Structure formats: C-alpha cells, structure tokens
Amino acid sequence: MGNCCSDEAGHGGAHPVGPAAAKAAQAASAAADRFLRSRGAGASTQIELSLSASNLGDQEYFPKSNPMVVVYSKRKDGPLEEIGRSEVTLNSLNPSWMTKISVQYQFEVLQPLVFQVFDIDPQLHDVSEKMLKLEEQQFLGEATCLLSEVVTKRDRLLTLKLGVSEHNLPNPSKFGELTVQAEESAGSKAIMEMVFRCSDLEIKDLLTKSDPFLLISRISDSGMPVPICKTEVRKNDLNPRWKPVILNLQQIGSKENPLIIECFNFSSNGKHDLVGKIVKSVAELENMYHRQNGEHFFVPASNAHECHSKEVLKSQLYVEKYVESNRHTFLDYISAGCQLNFMVGVDFTASNGNPRLPDSLHYIDPSGRPNVYQKAILEIGDVLQYYDPAKRFPSWGFGARPIDGPVSHCFNLNGSTYQPEVDGIQGIMSAYISALRNVSLAGPTLFGQLIGTAMAIASQSLADNQQKYFILLIVTDGVVTDFQETIDAIIRASDFPMSIIVIGVGGADFKEMEFLDPNKGEKLESSTGRVASRDMIQFAPMKDVQGSGVSTVQSLLAEIPGQFMTYMRTREIQTVSI
Amino acid sequence: MAREGSGTAMPAPAMTLEVTVVSAEGVRVASGRPLCRGAYAVVHTASSSAPTRADADADCHGFPYWAEAVRVALPAGAPALDVEICRARAGSGGRPAAEPVAAARVPVEDFTVGPPGHLHCLSYRLFDSGRCGVRRRNGIVNITVRRIDGAPPAQGKAPAPPAGKAVDAAGPSGSGVSCCAAAAGRGKPAAPAGAVMGYPVGC
Numbered sequence: 034m035g036n037c038c039s040d041e042a043g044h045g046g047a048h049p050v051g052p053a054a055a056k057a058a059q060a061a062s063a064a065a066d067r068f069l070r071s072r073g074a075g076a077s078t079q080i081e082l083s084l085s086a087s088n089l090g091d092q093e094y095f096p097k098s099n100p101m102v103v104v105y106s107k108r109k110d111g112p113l114e115e116i117g118r119s120e121v122t123l124n125s126l127n128p129s130w131m132t133k134i135s136v137q138y139q140f141e142v143l144q145p146l147v148f149q150v151f152d153i154d155p156q157l158h159d160v161s162e163k164m165l166k167l168e169e170q171q172f173l174g175e176a177t178c179l180l181s182e183v184v185t186k187r188d189r190l191l192t193l194k195l196g197v198s199e200h201n202l203p204n205p206s207k208f209g210e211l212t213v214q215a216e217e218s219a220g221s222k223a224i225m226e227m228v229f230r231c232s233d234l235e236i237k238d239l240l241t242k243s244d245p246f247l248l249i250s251r252i253s254d255s256g257m258p259v260p261i262c263k264t265e266v267r268k269n270d271l272n273p274r275w276k277p278v279i280l281n282l283q284q285i286g287s288k289e290n291p292l293i294i295e296c297f298n299f300s301s302n303g304k305h306d307l308v309g310k311i312v313k314s315v316a317e318l319e320n321m322y323h324r325q326n327g328e329h330f331f332v333p334a335s336n337a338h339e340c341h342s343k344e345v346l347k348s349q350l351y352v353e354k355y356v357e358s359n360r361h362t363f364l365d366y367i368s369a370g371c372q373l374n375f376m377v378g379v380d381f382t383a384s385n386g387n388p389r390l391p392d393s394l395h396y397i398d399p400s401g402r403p404n405v406y407q408k409a410i411l412e413i414g415d416v417l418q419y420y421d422p423a424k425r426f427p428s429w430g431f432g433a434r435p436i437d438g439p440v441s442h443c444f445n446l447n448g449s450t451y452q453p454e455v456d457g458i459q460g461i462m463s464a465y466i467s468a469l470r471n472v473s474l475a476g477p478t479l480f481g482q483l484i485g486t487a488m489a490i491a492s493q494s495l496a497d498n499q500q501k502y503f504i505l506l507i508v509t510d511g512v513v514t515d516f517q518e519t520i521d522a523i524i525r526a527s528d529f530p531m532s533i534i535v536i537g538v539g540g541a542d543f544k545e546m547e548f549l550d551p552n553k554g555e556k557l558e559s560s561t562g563r564v565a566s567r568d569m570i571q572f573a574p575m576k577d578v579q580g581s582g583v584s585t586v587q588s589l590l591a592e593i594p595g596q597f598m599t600y601m602r603t604r605e606i607q608t609v610s611i
Numbered sequence: 612m613a614r615e616g617s618g619t620a621m622p623a624p625a626m627t628l629e630v631t632v633v634s635a636e637g638v639r640v641a642s643g644r645p646l647c648r649g650a651y652a653v654v655h656t657a658s659s660s661a662p663t664r665a666d667a668d669a670d671c672h673g674f675p676y677w678a679e680a681v682r683v684a685l686p687a688g689a690p691a692l693d694v695e696i697c698r699a700r701a702g703s704g705g706r707p708a709a710e711p712v713a714a715a716r717v718p719v720e721d722f723t724v725g726p727p728g729h730l731h732c733l734s735y736r737l738f739d740s741g742r743c744g745v746r747r748r749n750g751i752v753n754i755t756v757r758r759i760d761g762a763p764p765a766q767g768k769a770p771a772p773p774a775g776k777a778v779d780a781a782g783p784s785g786s787g788v789s790c791c792a793a794a795a796g797r798g799k800p801a802a803p804a805g806a807v808m809g810y811p812v813g814c
Contacts, residue, residue: 566732
C-alpha cells in the first residue's frame with residue numbers, strides 16, 4: 034500500500050473526501066489515485082540539464098561559431114519531440130550554455146534524449162531562440178543518450194561525442210563533444226515539516242462525536258482541489274494537535290501557492306462532515322508559526338446556513354512547528370554510487386508446454402519475435418541495466434530437470450555449477466535459450482529456494498560492504514504450490530536490500546497469486562508469527578497492452594524507488610558524500 | 612544460504628543485543644478496547660529483562676510508540692527472545708501494577724542471518740498474554756535488533772545530510788509500518804511511526 038497517512042482510527046478501508054458535490058469528490062479521488070500511482074519518492078522528479086560543448090566545428094574553415102543546442106525526447110519508434118533549447122552563445126567553439134533544460138525523470142521508462150548542436154547565423158542574433166528555424170542553420174553534430182545514463186554517473190555528468198545525425202541533417206566535416214550535467218531541481222529535495230493544532234472546534238451536531246482530522250490540498254491549474262495529504266484522526270478532541278505533516282515542495286509547486294486546509298469530522302461511514310476550511314500558502318503558514326498567530330476557519334457559503342456569505346468560525350488553526358529541511362532523494366543515492374542489481378528467475382515447469390512447439394510459452398520464434406518470457410525480461414531488464422555498471426546478472430531457472438539430474442528448484446541458467454551470473458541482457462537471453470535445450474520441464478512451481486538464493490547474494494553483498502540493492506524478477510506461468518514456504522522466504526528477504534517483482538505470463542488464473550499483491554492481499558505472515566516489515570514484493574499478470582498508457586511492467590517498476598527509499602530510510606543509511 | 616556463524620547444527624553463541632522496540636499496532640486490552648495509555652514494552656531473554664519507558668501519549672488508540680533501545684544479553688543456545696507489551700495500571704493500595712497485554716516470540720534465526728552489525732528490522736504478530744487456552748491475535752509489534760558484540764556496524768554510514776535536520780520518516784511506499792531505528796547515541800531523531808508523510812491521500 035502506498036498510503037502512509039497515519040490514520041489512528043485504525044479503519045482500513047478507503048473513504049471518500051467530505052460531503053462536497055459528488056463530482057468534486059470523484060475528481061478528488063481520481064486525483065488521489067493518480068497520486069498513488071505516481072508515488073515512490075522519486076519515481077518521477079524534475080531534472081535540470083546543463084549543457085556544454087567543446088571542439089565544435091572546424092576551426093580552420095569556421096573560426097567563428099555561435100552555437101546553440103536543442104534537446105529532444107525520442108518517443109518510442111516515433112518522432113523527436115523538442116524539450117527545450119539553449120540560448121545562442123556568441124563566438125565560441127567551446128560553449129557553456131546558461132539555459133537549463135527541464136526534463137521529468139521517470140524511473141520506470143527508458144528516456145532517450147537527442148541533442149543537436151547548431152551554428153546560428155550571426156545575422157539572426159536579435160531573433161529569440163524559439164523563433165529560429167533550425168533547418169536553415171548550420172548543423173554541428175548530434176548526440177543521443179538515455180536520461181538514466183546521465184543520472185547514474187557518479188557526478189551526474191556524461192560526455193558524448195557528437196556525430197552524424199540520424200535525422201536527416203547534413204553532416205559537418207568535424208565533430209566535437211557534448212557534456213550533459215543533470216541536477217535534481219531544488220524543489221524535489223525541499224521538505225517542510227509542520228505540526229498543526231486547532232482550538233475550540235465547533236461540531237454543530239452535538240449528537241456526534243468530534244473526531245477531527247485535517248486534509249491538505251493544493252489547487253490544480255483547473256481550479257480543482259487536489260488532495261496532497263491528511264493527518265491522523267484525533268478521537269474525541271475539540272482541541273486537537275496532530276502528528277507532524279511533511280510536505281514536499283515539488284508536490285505544492287512553490288511556497289506561495291495557496292493550499293486548502295480542511296478540517297473534517299471523521300465518520301466511520303465515510304461521510305465526513307466539513308467542520309471548517311482555511312486557505313493559506315506555505316509561506317503564510319510559516320509566518321503563522323513565527324508569530325504564533327491563529328487563523329479562523331470558515332465555512333464556505335454553500336455549506337453555511339446563511340446562503341449569501343461564508344461563515345467565520347471561532348475555531349482557529351495554529352502552526353505549532355515549522356521546519357524546513359532537505360531530504361535525500363532516490364537520485365542522491367544513485368549518483369552516490371548505489372547500484373540496482375537485476376536478477377532473474379525463469380519458470381521451467383511443464384505447464385509452459387513443450388518448448389519446441391509454437392504454442393508453448395517458451396517457444397523461441399525463429400523470426401526473432403520475443404516470447405512472453407523474453408518480453409518480460411527485456412522490459413524490466415532494459416530499464417534496470419543502466420543502474421548496474423558491471424551488468425552481471427544472476428539468472429536462474431526453476432522447476433526443471435537438468436540432463437540426468439533430479440528436479441531443481443533453482444539452477445543456474447548459464448549451466449555453470451559454480452556461479453549464476455551472465456553478462457548483460459543478451460547474456461540472459463542466450464543462457465535462457467540454451468537452458469531450454471538442456472533441461473526437461475518438470476515442476477512444481479516453488480519460489481522458496483529461488484528467493485533464498487537471491488537473499489544470500491544480498492546478504493553477502495552487505496557483508497562485503499557494497500552499496501547494492503537487488504531486484505529479483507520472477508517470471509512464472511502458474512501459481513506457487515508452496516504458499517507458506519514462499520511467504521517465509523519473502524519475509525526473511527524483506528530484511529535485506531532487495532525487492533521482488535513477479536510477473537505472471539500465459540492464460541492461467543492468477544487469482545491465488547494475489548496474496549503477493551500489496552494492494553489486494555493481507556499483510557504476509559510467516560509460520561513463526563513474523564510479519565513483513567516492509568512491502569518489497571509485487572505481482573502482476575503480464576497483459577498484452579496495446580496502445581499508450583502505463584503498461585503493467587511500468588507500474589511494477591514505478592514502485593521500486595519507493596521500496597528502495599523505505600529500506601534506506603528505515604535503516605538510516607546515509608548517502609556517501611561526494 | 613549465507614548463515615554467518617550459527618549453522619543449523621550449531622547452537623547460537625551468547626550474544627549482546629540492542630533491541631529497539633519501535634511501536635505496536637492494533638493492540639487491544641483484555642476488555643477488547645484499544646490500548647489507551649501507559650503502555651510499555653519489555654524485552655525478555657532467558658537471562659535478562661529490560662523494559663522501555665511508558666508511551667507518554669494520553670491515548671494512543673492501540674498504536675503505542677516508543678522507539679526506545681534496550682540492551683539484553685542472550686545466553687548461548689537460547690532459541691528466542693520475547694517482547695511483551697504491558698501497561699501500568701493503578702493497582703490496589705495505590706501501587707502501580709503491571710498488566711501484561713500481549714507478547715511475541717522472536718526466534719534467534721531471525722537476527723542471526725546476514726553480516727554482524729546488520730540492523731534487522733523485524734515485525735511480529737502479538738498474541739494475548741496471560742491467557743491459557745486459545746491465544747488470540749492482538750496486533751503487531753515492530754522492533755529492530757542489532758548484535759553489538761563483536762564487529763562494529765558494517766553499513767556505509769558516512770553522514771552527509773545537507774544543512775538542516777534531515778527528517779527520516781516512514782517511507783511512502785510501505786504498509787504504514789515504520790521500522791525507524793532511533794538507535795541511542797546516533798543523535799538523529801526519527802519521525803514517529805505515525806508521522807504523516809504528506810504523500811498520497813488514499814487510505
């Protein structure tokens with residue numbers, strides 16, 4: 034569950050927001066849903082790129098150059114889409130552009146960037162950059178990279194050689210170099226911790242108890258309130274003081290943006306009554322803290338008994354505490370050298386079907402079209418591989434009989450007796466294909482040993498003092514047979530730096546695998562009474578996603594930064610200073 | 612499986628442990644109502660017992676929070692330690708009486724895997740105390756355990772938080788269970804388990 038609001042009333046279910054008009058409540062829930070999906074403390078964050086270049090152009094023939102760089106994002110098999118362009122630097126072959134280009138970093142997708150450098154005609158030096166027609170300018174070179182390649186560099190600095198254009202631009206005779214530096218925007222790190230207190234709450238209906246909580250929303254561009262967070266419910270308290278609320282500057286935009294703070298009276302049927310409302314920006318709340326001023330709640334006109342004006346209540350809101358600080362973000366850890374290590378476990382049970390037959394899930398199509406197993410591995414591996422400089426991926430199979438051996442529930446895909454690693458995603462693919470020829474599919478579907486082996490690697494990495502976080506992908510066509518053993522293994526593994534993603538392929542009914550889905554199942558409990566101390570496993574069936582939108586695999590990957598950050602934060606693991 | 616030191620055949624050696632009882636969730640007292648006030652935890656081993664201070668909250672609604680570290684000695688061969696939630700009640704004659712509410716058993720295997728000095732963040736199902744016959748489930752307790760005999764902590768902990776107090780609160784993607792380690796002497800207060808992160812509304 035991504036929710037981390039402490040709702041001390043202990044009720045587990047979702048409750049709609051207030052008695053506002055049904056449409057507004059629905060919009061608020063939809064917005065909350067979008068927030069839930071985009072959560073992860075850094076799964077999506079704003080990055081600013083600073084660019085510079087050297088040795089542009091041919092000094093002999095074009096001693097003077099007025100370069101400008103244009104940044105594009107490359108859509109999947111699609112056209113280039115301009116993200117931004119720098120200013121024109123006059124008369125330099127080694128420009129260092131001042132304009133920063135903003136890009137939204139998303140962990141779960143590959144984000145190819147294309148950089149094109151142009152020499153701008155000096156006669157156009159009065160024209161604004163945006164108006165320049167690039168086709169008419171002198172092309173100086175092009176470079177491509179992935180955003181993840183930039184942010185995983187130690188100082189987030191990547192140098193690329195400019196080269197020929199893949200997009201039909203005429204080539205210069207000599208190319209230079211482009212340097213890309215990424216920086217997380219200041220807003221993503223700034224957090225504000227506040228403690229709110231109310232005095233003299235008036236609950237109109239004397240028959241109901243007063244169980245107040247606060248809901249904080251920001252105002253979206255369309256004017257609709259978008260909920261950001263809420264406090265816990267204070268039971269039977271007319272002068273409540275809630276536990277600290279932590280806001281991230283990126284969520285609210287700027288300290289000057291107005292926030293709506295509504296006080297509701299919690300009701301177990303989900304219809305919470307609005308007690309009062311306040312509209313204040315974070316800057317104003319900070320002021321309230323310093324001056325210890327209270328601010329009166331008001332009830333908006335539509336809710337008030339008098340229909341013409343808002344009713345000001347005698348209850349007041351105080352800000353008892355206000356602390357600004359910077360948090361470590363996911364990218365801080367990555368740039369400091371933390372690696373994400375990809376590991377794969379492939380289901381070789383007989384239910385997949387004879388791999389030589391085209392209807393088998395393991396059929397290797399001679400045309401090169403990937404089967405579902407290959408697709409799942411490629412989709413996850415392609416994103417994760419950039420977070421591991423060595424690109425050595427432990428890969429296993431389970432549920433098969435290697436030649437002349439007993440059934441193994443965890444065998445090295447590369448056929449080695451000693452070590453499970455392969456080189457690169459291609460290494461996984463070749464090991465997988467050759468394993469298919471060398472084993473007989475058997476069964477049953479057991480995850481326990483696989484998870485235990487992966488956990489041992491994570492444990493050894495800790496012992497070796499490495500800053501690694503492991504992500505085990507299990508691709509399976511069926512439901513596990515060893516529920517309790519799997520749960521026990523997962524709970525043991527939750528104490529180590531790893532996450533598990535399980536993808537179900539094929540047409541089986543995966544209903545019984547929902548126990549692994551944190552949104553659907555209950556808290557995992559081991560046979561010895563131990564429960565999972567953090568969410569680190571996810572399951573989703575891999576559906577054939579046509580068209581745009583977030584694919585299943587993407588939504589699984591989007592959880593990883595949050596799981597990573599939970600692990601790091603709860604163990605107070607600091608990033609190493611650069 | 613990397614079992615460091617204590618293999619399945621060998622009994623565990625004697626250890627000194629730093630156990631931080633972080634919090635508990637959904638704890639009910641004998642009458643069935645949520646635990647209200649005065650709750651404290653006791654860590655029992657075969658050779659020692661160490662209590663935490665009582666939760667100062669006037670009404671924790673069944674979610675007491677301590678984040679307090681205690682040290683206990685675990686004798687060689689001991690299979691487990693126990694964590695008990697108790698509350699102090701005014702007993703007869705004005706002297707406070709300790710009432711055990713719920714308890715959980717922590718097997719030694721759970722904190723003897725992994726390298727020495729690894730901070731084990733563990734959570735357990737609590738069962739009613741002091742009842743013979745059917746033991747009813749009674750919430751969850753969150754603890755951390757670290758072995759403090761032998762090697763110093765192995766984690767990379769070069770501190771580099773930028774200016775300002777870095778707030779380590781419960782991560783947003785989690786089940787709401789916070790496993791904050793407010794280890795004594797580290798000097799960095801962790802936000803309480805109930806701290807709202809300002810992240811998604813939803814619940």
